[in-house]
Amino acid sequence: MEVTLSDSDVLIDFLHNRGPGADAVRRLRRAGMLVTSTISRFEIYSGVRNDSERLTADQLFGSIRILTLSDEAALEAANINRALRASGNPLPLADLLIAGIAIAEKLPLLTRNLRHFSRITGLDVITP
Helix, strand or coil, rough: CCCCCCCHHHHHHHHHCCCCHHHHHHHHHHHCEHHHHHHHHHHHHHHHCCCHHHHHHHHHHHHCCCECHHHHHHHHHHHHHHHHHHHCCCHHHHHHHHHHHHHHHHCCCCCCCCCCCCCCCCEEEEEC
């Protein structure tokens, strides 16, 4: 088992205790092999609807390492963005930044969003 960067969708699964996404997050978290990004943290907290959800998110993020957007990750994201725009397949900014972090840190990305992330050359995508 290797350190794995988690996308927002599987973190949401974990927070709502549903499906294989929750199981994968739980397994990696227990093994100390789960990290996420400030981008996913932003996405999760943007969707928090009440104090209970906020507390659950606080507990999750307090137990895993949060990777920030380094200069190298920003450049990786920009390269991905240019390539995908040129091919007519742009992605949302958040996904570009998450992919840039994964590539810069040489980490696989745990996500259910194959529609977006499978388009990115050089990104190791794993599904729950």
